[in-house]
Amino acid sequence: MDDLALRLAIGDLNAAYADCIDDDRLEDWPDFFVENCRYLITDRQSHEAGLRHGIIYAASKGMLTDRVMAMRKANIFEPHRYRHIVGPPQIGRVADGIAVRIMHNGDSQLFATGRYLDKIAVVEVPFRFVERLVILDSRKVDTLLVLPL
Amino acid sequence: MDDLALRLAIGDLNAAYADCIDDDRLEDWPDFFVENCRYLITDRQSHEAGLRHGIIYAASKGMLTDRVMAMRKANIFEPHRYRHIVGPPQIGRVADGIAVRIMHNGDSQLFATGRYLDKIAVVEVPFRFVERLVILDSRKVDTLLVLPL
Amino acid sequence: MDDLALRLAIGDLNAAYADCIDDDRLEDWPDFFVENCRYLITDRQSHEAGLRHGIIYAASKGMLTDRVMAMRKANIFEPHRYRHIVGPPQIGRVADGIAVRIMHNGDSQLFATGRYLDKIAVVEVPFRFVERLVILDSRKVDTLLVLPL
Secondary structure, X not given: OOHHHHHHHHHHHHHHHHHHHXXXXXXXXXXXXXXXXXXXXXXXXXXXXXXXXXXXXXXXXXXXXXXXXXXXXXXXXXXXXXXXXXXXXXXXXXXXXXXXXXXXXXXXXXXXXXXXXXXXXXOOOOOEEEEEEEEEOOOOOOOOOOOOO | OOHHHHHHHHHHHHHHHHHHHHOOOHHHHHHHEEEEEEXXXXXXXXXXXXXXXXXXXXXXXXHHHHHHHHHHHHOOOOOEEEEEEEOOOOOOOOEEEEEEEEEOOOOEXXXXXXXXXXXXXXXXXXXXXXXXXXXXXXXOOOOOOOOOO | OOHHHXXXXXXXXHHHHHHHHHOOOHXXXXXXXXXXXXXXXXXXHHHHOOOOOOXXXXXXXXXXXXXXXXXXXXXXXXXEEEXXXXXXXXXXXXXXXXXXXXXXXXXXXXXXXXXXXXXXXXXXXXXXXXXXXXXXXXXXXXXXXXXXX
């Protein structure tokens, strides 16, 4: 698989991932990861300081599934959706992105900006994330961070 | 035409379409559509409910032209421009996008986010829209929605 | 080099340029330009009126380097970062983009939207800008415009 085909395939993976969340098909979200995955949402300063904890942390696909189930059961948060805009991926680099949050009342806000720093298993199709670090630009994260990014 | 060439050509179409509106060349806008086109701006919930009306609706290229002429003549709205940011297209899927509105006084606001759901005639160059559904994420649409999206 | 390879290479150039600024590696920023370059940040109306001055103006790589040194020494502005989201380039056209500003306190704001209008030397790798015009959509520019765009 040449560089161009790889880029396109990773671009498609990112688009499918964003769609899954933006379309509220959260039950499908863990399938974007391998079993022994790592998923972390953190901020730039914590990441640069080498801190390995984060706002959301999961060390296996099972933990991602648990998280979705908890979200669906608890469901005490104000309904909201995201709209992800993800830039083109760069092999050996990262994809930049913006997430806009649309509240149930219709208000839209610029919610978060940052980077995906990924390790992706590309030996099999579909590609899956071995690690996805979501590095937010800002430390000030809304307490309403319930949906994955 | 292979898949990659098709993607690039549709990406170019989306870019030219956005430029046309963002550059205020609205008279050229209907040319992006075939004669028997359908253009609809609606919101996600109405779309999912199968409602076929929308905030803006046109069932032919002539209706698009009429709309532009009415806009130019009436011209009672506060001058504004858009800046579209449209993600890469996916064949069999949709392009996500953000529109930022820049008011005459210089204020910029995140105006709308959503998806283009398109049917495109690709047998002839330039490609033209047979149907373009603009599915906004939010129901709360500013009454100032005068320009097409 | 065919059209597709050229697009990808220019997309990579834009991504590397944005990363350089967003990662606060400003000392590397002048290296994206040839010696006899022109760099200008202006607004759409001034640009259309043919005015050749701008909010920020440099007529050589040396002036860009001076600017970075002045920024680092003065350093009296409130710390902030940008997050650039740049659309795909079009040969013979321009790339659209959004910049989000993240303040030291964590606040994120939609900061600027506009276009890059570039002349790029592509005979050697890495590509370098002969001219980069940053055409902002809005005339209302925050006085805090210290970082390059």
